[in-house]
Amino acid sequence: MKEELKEKILSAVEKKFPQVKELKDKIKVELPKEDRFGDLATNVAFLLAKPLRKKPLEVAQEIKPVLQEVKEFSKVEVAGAGFINLFLSEDYYRQVLERIIAERDRYGEAKEKNRGRVNVEFVSANPTGPLHLGHGRGAVVGNVQSNLYEYIGYTVEREFYINDAGNQIKKLGESVYARFRQIEEPDYPFPEDGYKGDYIKEIARHLYKYEREKILSMVDREQAVDFCAEFAKEMLLERIKEDLKLLGVEFDIWFSERKLYSSGKVEEALQFLKEKGLVYEKEGAVWVKTSLYGDDKDRVVIKSDGSYTYFAGDIAYHYDKFKRGYDFIVNVWGADHHGYFPRLKAVVMAFGVPEDWIRVIFIQLVKLFKNGQEIKMSKRAGKFITLRELVEEVGRDAVVYFFLTKDSNTHLNFDIDLALEKSAENPVYYVQYAHARICSVFREAKERTGFDPEKDFTADVSLLKEEAERVLMKYLSSIPDLIREAAEKQQPHKLTQITYRLASEFHYYYNHFKFLTTDDERLMKARLYLLKAVREALRTLFRLMGITPVERM
């Protein structure tokens, strides 16, 4: 919406100052921070001041008359050092409300999914244990960012990379096998760096119950360990899927690291790099010249013992993604992988993709707080609160919302007490209550007046003359642009801010005005029409975040 208006402003200004064309990208048209500065504000005059060698204020004065001719603007003011504040006409707001109600919970979403194909890879936890809070945050952020890409017109594939090769799985097998043996021989040694969580014992007990004979009959210990590993991996993967479902997160692609090796994709990718002259041997190992593409140094892909490094697998994995032809890809990673990005980016650049083809979103630590105290977790000792336990304790909506309150690249303190609180202090309840309140008003309307706002109806928006109503409509009109901005800047946490503000403006309105005035039916309908638009906007935001629009609280 802002884009359309920006075009109108530009073409109007262009008649007077053709130079404005070159400044197009720098010109801003946005919601001013204070209400008295109008519905939209633009900085054109500041930008034109330099080439015209005039003061911004003068330029603004000269632009004012041309903008006054644009029919969408009811008033044009010059303020400050040269800001141009624009007030939108009633007719414009009528269109906004009509559009919201027509588009329902997809308000402002791109109609055509023709911007391209995107791959978002996230969670990608080792199938060696239950998901922890960091994974949960990554799951929510990755999923919501995917929703945002869809909102702005991309087709998105959500992918989970299963690290089912290598030492971690081996260790998993050893751990389960040891627990299995301990059932009969309590002194059977447990591997020093094994997984100590109780879930390992559970898996062992399960195996003992159903596969005891089979495992004990295996002569080769390795074989038994592999069997345990495979079984445990499958079981844990199933559990991971369930945990993700609890958060409302589902994947399109489950990509197995092991298949990458067994299908020869690693050789294929390395061959590709070799043909480009980017591979060489040194000190008995095979290296890739990542330093040519911005990495600090070259990296080993085949160790001197002949085995592949983890990096080799990742090269192959990304070569595969490259060949799938995405317009760009996004990796959601734990922030501890920060230092790993330059080398991966380097090798991907070597494939010959554009600079921003591979993007990364880092997820920082989540710390849990209860009764004002941090709950310390130790994975090594097997003492930690799982994602599932947290969801069971505070509920899915709270978990999702809290994970989205901060930029994913900053540490997050998750306050369990706050998440459980049923009051204004809890932002989840605050925003959900806004939605429930509107539903409640609608029920009451039908009850009292017989008029059912749930059904389609029209209203005379021009009757909405209160300041609070204009403020609300103004904010509603800017929401698609705000969502788009969140999508493009890869900042899904902005959704909670947008939602909170909308809820806040609604609560204010609710507390200061009556909607069910029987003496003026036209005004009542106009107000209910506005509420309906607010509700659809809330539903749009809830849908993007994956939060339930509760109808009663």
Add this chain to the structure above:
RNA sequence: GUCCCCGUAGCUCAGCAGGAUAGAGCGCGAGAUUCCUAAUCUCGAGGUCGGCGGUUCAAAUCCGCCCGGGGACACCA
């Protein structure tokens, strides 16, 4: 040592591809309910935007240096 992130109200943090008097929530103080859900709302106190320079009509935002906190720098995964 090299590189990255962070430093904004008592606390937790927004804002940072420059724009108007730096925001929110919590906490603290004072209020609002004969009326559609008070799970709400209103008002108030509270700031050298870590420090010093620079660029600019304009700097919390961009650049440089410094101070403080965290992290990354494997023939690990």
